[in-house]
Amino acid sequence: MTGAKELGPVQSVALAPAILPIDTNFTGSRASLAASFTDGALFSTMGGVSPATNTGAWEPFRAYDQAPPYGPGARPGRIADVALVTVGGGGITDPNTYVCVTRSGPDPDIFCATDSSAGWGLWENLEHATIPGFPFPIDFEPGHFDQVSAAKTTEGLHVVGVASGQIFHQLRSDTSPIFRDVELVGAGQEVGYFVAVACG
Numbered sequence: 001m002t003g004a005k006e007l008g009p010v011q012s013v014a015l016a017p018a019i020l021p022i023d024t025n026f027t028g029s030r031a032s033l034a035a036s037f038t039d040g041a042l043f044s045t046m047g048g049v050s051p052a053t054n055t056g057a058w059e060p061f062r063a064y065d066q067a068p069p070y071g072p073g074a075r076p077g078r079i080a081d082v083a084l085v086t087v088g089g090g091g092i093t094d095p096n097t098y099v100c101v102t103r104s105g106p107d108p109d110i111f112c113a114t115d116s117s118a119g120w121g122l123w124e125n126l127e128h129a130t131i132p133g134f135p136f137p138i139d140f141e142p143g144h145f146d147q148v149s150a151a152k153t154t155e156g157l158h159v160v161g162v163a164s165g166q167i168f169h170q171l172r173s174d175t176s177p178i179f180r181d182v183e184l185v186g187a188g189q190e191v192g193y194f195v196a197v198a199c200g
Contacts, residue, residue, distance in 0.1 A: 009038045014084035040078025069119020076111045080104040083150040091154045100150045108144040129176045140178045142168045149199040165193035
């Protein structure tokens with residue numbers, strides 16, 4: 001990649017359509033890329049490839065650890081997996097960019113950060129939910145997440161993850177969003193032990 005530097009072994013990567021052009025003279029396809037590395041760091045870049053010349057143009061990698069509004073702040077631990085959501089399809093009016101990650105270690109939760117017109121907000125633990133009548137957030141702990149994926153629909157942001165071989169889903173537009181077991185709530189059947197998931 002032109003403009004990239006060596007950051008070490010990559011652990012996971014996510015790709016999504018780029019919202020802002022990196023070069024007004026570049027006529028190829030553009031994409032946003034987020035990557036986690038084996039040391040737990042999280043970086044992003046933006047670029048693409050020109051079909052006419054078969055050459056790439058990529059910005060230098062940038063750490064997500066910058067404080068808002070330039071980034072979501074210090075990452076919530078070592079990052080194991082990453083999902084990236086930018087523009088949506090027809091009928092989706094949400095203009096925000098979302099980065100969802102799983103944190104490795106003794107408590108592998110899913111976190112999400114939002115980039116809006118006002119800039120980045122702080123990381124949010126998606127296992128914490130505010131319940132009417134409770135003075136503090138409740139931690140709904142479905143298990144140890146090691147995989148995450150996300151996508152926009154007209155309903156809102158959907159986040160899915162794998163924890164202990166089960167798939168859990170959360171719709172962020174819910175009043176009190178929590179993770180629910182897809183096999184129990186949706187499919188209604190046990191089909192085995194899951195190791196990966198994709199949402200799109």
